[in-house]
Amino acid sequence: HPGLVRDTLAYHGCAELFQDVHTELIQYRREQMIKQGIVNDELSVESHIRRENGSCPLMPEEVGLLLRAMGYPSNAIIYVAGSQTFGGQRLLIPLRAMFANVVDRTSLCSKTELSDLVGPETPLPPDVFKMPNPKSEEQLKEEWNRAGPRPRPLPPPPDRPVYQHEKEGWYAWITENDKEPNPSPMDLRMQAHRLLWDALDYIVSVEADAFFPGFHSDGSRWPDFSGLVIGQRLYERASSRTYRPDRKKIAELFNVIRDDMYHPKRNWILSAREHLNRSLSEEGLIRQSLLSKPTSFLSHPIPECSCRISSVEITKPIKGKDGRILFGGEPECPKWMQSARAEKARTN
Template sequence: MRRENGSCPLMPEEVGLLLRAMAYPSQTIIYLAGSETFGGQRLLIPLRALFPNLVDRTTLCSETELLDLVSPEAPLLADNIFRPALQKSEQQVIDEWKKAGPRPRPLPPPPDRPIYQHEKEGWYAWITETDKEPDPSPMDLRKQAHRLIWDALDYMVSVEAHAFIPGFNNDGSGWPDFSGLVIGQRLYERASSRTYRPDKKKIATLFNIMRDDMYHPKRNWTLSVKEHLNRSLSEDGLIWQSLLSKPKSFLSHPLPECSCRIPSVEIPKQIKGKDGRILYGGEEQCPKWMHSARAGGAIDNDKESAEDNEDAVEQLESDVTDVTSCLTSLIDHDEEWDPND
């Protein structure tokens, strides 16, 4: 049900089938951003079988090159490392058994299974012991900072790519997502770049048609995929993206506010949304909300410049006072000086 509503992401295998339907050759180099999101290399096997030149940041960069992206870091004290209880020796167990009291006694419980380090990492370390999540440790914060740097690297590669197809965007949370930010940046910098905007509902319907034989689609299915993806590159895709993404995140579709202003006579058509905003087409003047933001910024700049001028005047007055006092002291010294002394 969620898949038919367009709430599920496109899996790597499905993206590979879409690219093959668009007649991309198998030698095409594909960069997969956020490869760990899909659950490991196992789910990437079908996509790698279709396009062997599948790469990500871990295959393009060595571990040393990735660590060079962050500045030298001081070692952290491992205070929160889980240490299992000390194992008792055989002699200690025998002595405790002899001192346990009168017989008959129940047999001692079997020895506990050793607890490994990977079983005490992440939320596994506290979910069975406490009800509240503990504060992140310095090591957790450092790992989160590293993930942000790796995401920034994926973002730069995605923005500069020859073509971009999002696996998942518009999750409905109202917050900007990775794919939405990439689409908005590519639209702002190079509107002519090949950025696919597939409708996940339509794609789910197409895959349901040939779910039994996905690797041998019929010609009609291939033509339908080509038509849908090519339309997502045209004006229809821009209008659909603006209707879907812009009310939730301006950064995912920064047009026409961040585009050049041209007279409305030269515009073939203007499409407006329910709130009156222009979704596609130019504007003769900037929107009202941009005017108010610009006015607020101008007022702040005027205040800052006035404060800077006041500071400069005060500094100049203090300098003049210092120079005057210095000259006065020199004159007094000359009057008191006697050459016969």
């Protein structure tokens, strides 16, 4: 899950990691957050410093390089979760170049299946796009006569045609107005659709063989998609391969090879592999408990929602500075649960 959402990027000040109009869109949203009291910081911040502090998401290109360092083959199937990726498909081009089988819900589900997921809806009036009325010959002559004393330059060439896609979404206002318009009924409906698509991606992410979050534990006290998936996978299958990378450490690694990211040296690959393997172990669980659990219990539901079988060695509880148990200390599972587990093992 890339975690590239406009509100999250604006909250953490990651605008300079993008280009052109996307930077303006993030800054506009950040300005609104400052006015609403959500952000208590300056409008313009150094995004590259924020990234080095771990406050900005990993780019899909960086995730692809990390997966390649872990030894994933180029034909591995990678499912990109998330109903929207701010920055568009352009950001996924490097990832698709490294892995041939990068898919999402649109490539695995037909239009009929996605429509059935939404269900029947009342038709909305379409947003009718009206071409600007061309000026008549009389209007052009009148403007020419009022243009001032002669000699004067020739009139400018006629304006190029305006196409419909240039008046849809943020194209319609970012180049003409300073204020974002209120969402239309179609925009509100698309927001509702994204919630359903996120629910579909959530199920796929929980059941996946491995999960790699691009942005989690951001400290914003908002529930994030990746954090909820990590907690659900930990609850259902604690042994599942769920990466919990430290973005600050990852930023330090990429700063070493920023000039030649696609040809890292052997020691860099080993360092990246060691860090990601540690994130899969108890060290990653403890770090996740320290960062996520104080703000979202669902992102780390242990030891409260877990138990141990009697044959497993009792793990010494690890406590934080506030006395809260971070890892270990699970109660013993009830006998009916252990007997059911033994019966299932004999059946298999």
